[in-house]
Amino acid sequence: MSRKTEVSGNGCGCRPAAVAPKLPRIRAREYAGWFKALADPTRIRILNLLAANREPVCVCDIVKHFPIGQPTISHHLKILRDTCFVKAERRGTFMYYRVNRNCLAEFPQAARLIMDV
Amino acid sequence: MSRKTEVSGNGCGCRPAAVAPKLPRIRAREYAGWFKALADPTRIRILNLLAANREPVCVCDIVKHFPIGQPTISHHLKILRDTCFVKAERRGTFMYYRVNRNCLAEFPQAARLIMDV
DNA sequence: TCTATTCATTGACATTCGTCGATGAATGGA
């Protein structure tokens, strides 16, 4: 019996085999999607602006606070909408955005699952 | 006095001006860096594997649980090291990695600052 | 109906990212 075919999972048997990750691939991809949506300083500050305003804010008022164009703001808002970090509602010509606090509230739970506690 | 030069911050004065984001640009960039480090399913599962193992795990044992090559695992580990999500320690030829639980513990606080609560 | 305003979408571009194969550095053992 060669050393290559040993039992414990690693070649030499000098240390215990490592436990596999417990988080399913599907959920890892879901969490990664959430984090990816927040992996941009502009999106974080858009979220923070919406959170700092009690009332919903329309896109043109968001644009005023950033040095980037309106299409880019719309692009970021779409990403935040698709990950349900913000909600949108239209009033006439305007689109009013507000933060979805429930969504961010799930972060501690996600952190616990990743950290296996 | 034209409507363009009105006082309240938006052109028509029909709604209150939006409050600016409170989170400083510097901190937004810092948080985005943290989230970016977690914005990949493989890195999340590497973190979860390290968390599921009480003892530090060497790179070759990590590699066994993923369908990607060792250089790519090393690349991900470097990103997690640079953002201090994991710590490394060498023992002879081996590099042993373990999770840095303090770092993930700061997430709820970051979430609160972003959400302005 | 026509015009102005608000916002989303498209297409393009440079940059960044995830992955790989190849190679290099460090360590331990023969």
Next chain:
DNA sequence: TCCATTCATCGACGAATGTCAATGAATAGA
């Protein structure tokens, strides 16, 4: 000293990302 093993780094590649200018869709008001 030489070799085997472990891990990091480099160079390259395709895919995804952030940004913009231009355009389109929807709505309100004249």
